[in-house]
Amino acid sequence: xxxxxxxxxxxxxxxxxxxxxxxxxxxxxxxxxxxxxxxxxxxxxxxxxxxxxxxxxxxxxxxxxxxxxxxxxxxxxxxxxxxxxxxxxxxxxxxxxxxxxxxxxxxxxxxxxxxxxxxxxxxxxxxxxxxxxxxxxxxxxxxxxxxxxxxxxxxxxxxxxxxxxxxxxxxxxxxxxxxxxxxxxxxxxxxxxxxxxxxxxxxxxxxxxxxxxxxxxxxxxxxxxxxxxxxxxxxxxxxxxxxxxxxxxxxxxxxxxxxxxxxxxxxxxxxxxxxxxxxxxxxxxxxxxxxxxxxxxx
Numbered sequence: 001x002x003x004x005x006x007x008x009x010x011x012x013x014x015x016x017x018x019x020x021x022x023x024x025x026x027x028x029x030x031x032x033x034x035x036x037x038x039x040x041x042x043x044x045x046x047x048x049x050x051x052x053x054x055x056x057x058x059x060x061x062x063x064x065x066x067x068x069x070x071x072x073x074x075x076x077x078x079x080x081x082x083x084x085x086x087x088x089x090x091x092x093x094x095x096x097x098x099x100x101x102x103x104x105x106x107x108x109x110x111x112x113x114x115x116x117x118x119x120x121x122x123x124x125x126x127x128x129x130x131x132x133x134x135x136x137x138x139x140x141x142x143x144x145x146x147x148x149x150x151x152x153x154x155x156x157x158x159x160x161x162x163x164x165x166x167x168x169x170x171x172x173x174x175x176x177x178x179x180x181x182x183x184x185x186x187x188x189x190x191x192x193x194x195x196x197x198x199x200x201x202x203x204x205x206x207x208x209x210x211x212x213x214x215x216x217x218x219x220x221x222x223x224x225x226x227x228x229x230x231x232x233x234x235x236x237x238x239x240x241x242x243x244x245x246x247x248x249x250x251x252x253x254x255x256x257x258x259x260x261x262x263x264x265x266x267x268x269x270x271x272x273x274x275x276x277x278x279x280x281x282x283x284x285x286x287x288x289x290x291x292x293x294x295x296x297x298x
Contacts, residue, residue: 028236029235029236029237030236031236031239031273031274031275032273032274032275033272033273033274033275034273035137036136036137036138036269036272036273037137037138037140037233037273038111038137038138038139038140039140040139040140040141040145040146040149040151041149043066043111043139045066045067045068045069046067046068047109049108049109050108050109050110050111051070051103051104051105051108051109051110051111051160052066052068052069052070052110052111052113053069053070053071053072053104053110053111053112053113053124054066054069054070054071054072054113054114054143055072055073055074055112055113055114055120055121055123055124056071056073056114056115056120056143057073058071058073060115060143061157062155062157063155064147064153064154064155065143065153065154065155065158066113066143066146066151066153066154067152067153067154067158068158069113069158070102070103070104070158070159070160071157072098072099072102072104072124073120073124074120074123074124074127074262074265076098077089077090077095077098077099077124077127078090079094088282089127089130089282092131092167092169093167095127095131095167096131096165096166096167097165099128099131099163099165100162100163100164100165101162102160103159103160103161103162103163104133104160104163104165105163105164105165106131106132106133106134106164106165106166106167106168107134107135108133108135108163109135109137110128110133110135110136110137111137111138111139112124112125112128112136112137112138112139113138113139113142113143113146114142114143115142115143115144115231116141116142116143116144116145116227116231117138117139117140117141117142117226117227117231117232117233117266117269118142118223118266119223119258119262119263119265119266120262121138121142121265121266121269122138122262122263122264122265122266122267122268122269122270123261123262123265123266124265125138125265125268125269126173126265126268126269126280127265129170129173129272130169130170130173130174130280131165131167131168131169131170132166132167132168132169132170133165138269140232140233141230141231141232141233142231144230144231145230145231145232148230172279173268173278173279173280174279174280174281174282175255175257175279175280175281175282176281176283177281177283177287177288177291177294179255179279180192180215180255180281180288181294181295183253183255184215184216184217184218184295185216185217187217187247188252189251189252189253190252190253190254190255191219191246191247191248191249191252191253191254191255192215192217192218192219192254192255192256192257193218193219193220193221193246193248193254193255193256193257193264193267193271194210194214194215194218194219194220194221194257194258194285195220195221195222195223195256195257195258195263195264195266195267196209196210196214196220196258196259196263196285197209197210197222198210198211198220198222199211207259207285207286207289212298213289213296213297213298214285214296214297215257215288215294215295215296215297216295216296216297217297218257218297219246219247219248220246221242221243221246221248221267223263223266223267225242226239226242226266226267226270233270233273236274239270239274240274243274248276250275252276253276253277253278253279254271254276254277254278254279255278255279255280255281256268256271256278256279256280256281257280257281257283257284257285257288258284258285259284259285259286260282260284260285260286261280261281261282261283261284264280264281264284265280268280
């Protein structure tokens with residue numbers, strides 16, 4: 001009898017512990033896709049089967065860059081229109097040829113960095129994912145943080161042997177105006193993030209800021225809103241608080257856009273980091289505002 005009672009008490013204790021455990025909630029402290037963001041301390045510049053891409057200008061690259069980094073700007077992957085402005089991604093075959101010549105393979109581990117985690121960095125990250133690269137990452141804080149931490153830089157340019165980048169376009173990464181038109185009113189399941197300037201007035205190149213006119217139901221979040229003072233990416237908790245306040249909540253599909261799809265590339269990266277299904281509207285405000293049949297909101 002004593003043995004039976006002891007066994008009963010043991011089971012009771014187990015049930016109570018299980019019940020208590022089931023009521024305990026855990027708080028996420030790291031990004032859902034944390035591996036997309038690489039800390040400077042964790043970057044092995046001499047790793048094999050890895051390509052480091054410096055997205056800054058050639059002049060900045062020549063002044064100093066991370067060891068073994070090649071120089072490839074976002075503009076190199078964009079076509080130039082009749083006005084001399086670059087903002088449309090080249091055809092997949094053209095972009096793949098440029099990447100192959102630069103020594104970038106679609107199967108390599110690719111680390112992208114810019115001055116910080118800026119629009120250019122995000123644009124190249126999005127370019128590569130859209131074109132089918134399978135293992136793309138961003139250096140947290142970019143070159144500014146790398147230098148601030150006293151890490152080594154070089155001035156000798158890196159030239160890699162040609163590689164094979166096979167374009168395997170992921171069309172789900174690129175939003176179109178038709179896609180937005182079909183979903184912008186469904187705020188329960190979709191969120192549109194506009195990263196244009198917030199203030200009224202007109203941008204000297206692209207047109208009005210968000211508060212002048214925008215896609216209906218789009219929320220305004222600026223590139224810098226995701227960054228700490230040292231240009232590193234804010235914590236999961238800070239970004240979640242920001243996104244929740246804008247109605248960009250867990251489970252929604254996110255569409256990012258700006259004037260021409262560059263700044264929104266940075267925000268596309270942030271959404272990927274946080275675990276959202278996301279796409280970048282490359283045509284962005286320039287395309288949307290040029291079509292008088294499309295709705296806008298003040």
